[in-house]
Amino acid sequence: MTRQRRALLDAVQREDRHPTADEVHRAVRRRLPRISLGTVYRNLELLVEQGLLRKLDLGGGQRRFDAKPGPHYHVRCTRCGRVEDVRMRPLPAVERAAARATGYEVTEHHLEFVGRCGECRNAVRSARD
Amino acid sequence: MTRQRRALLDAVQREDRHPTADEVHRAVRRRLPRISLGTVYRNLELLVEQGLLRKLDLGGGQRRFDAKPGPHYHVRCTRCGRVEDVRMRPLPAVERAAARATGYEVTEHHLEFVGRCGECRNAVRSARD
């Protein structure tokens, strides 16, 4: 566990905004100005393999990283792109239902919401008035 | 509506395997051998804007296109990568629950399952024996 790797894990844990690799890079650069993007990708991937992080593949091109353990769901704002956790109880029964309906052996499910966050709704409202 | 555009829409409707842009390109090329990938992307995007197709952004790098109307869910096989529909009733109540929990105005939700399809389970089983 090198200095860089520790700093990367720390940066993702500190943010609860589900940063992209690039955002992590910018954040860590404040402490380690010479860290490269390649190192960021390599180590985030490694931390995912070790189960310390999760990689999210919601729409919008970039993958995002999440340090929160356990299953939970996400919302993405279509206007500002931010991703937040949804505090609702996971639905374990849906995997069984899907397995029954498809014949697959279902191992995960992802539930993602899309909409507009409070801040962006306000921004639109005040621009209109 | 050009010949190319009609052929593209047709190709996606004909497949229920949720083809990628590249797969659509290969399929349409059989009828229109000179059609370019650029044209494929431009027209699929256009058809999405017109609401005739939907673009799926499940993990795995490539986007996929879906001609089936109405809300429904998907499973993706981790081994062969195929994407299939899940015949289960949509859960309209979850959007309200998410809106309540987050303060977002929620307009869509996507529920995706990940697992292993029947064929791949058999393949693994027979390789093992």
Place this chain on the structure above:
DNA sequence: CTTTATGCAAAGCGTTTGCATACTT
């Protein structure tokens, strides 16, 4: 004849990889 779409090639963007150098242990 004006507008819109096409094929082609180049550029874009996020991510991955090869390689020589620099850490770790």
Place this chain on the structure above:
DNA sequence: AAGTATGCAAACGCTTTGCATAAAG
């Protein structure tokens, strides 16, 4: 000294775009 990680730059895969030509209305 052996093994692993780093920075840098180049390569990669998918998608988008600029442009001259061709098709559509």
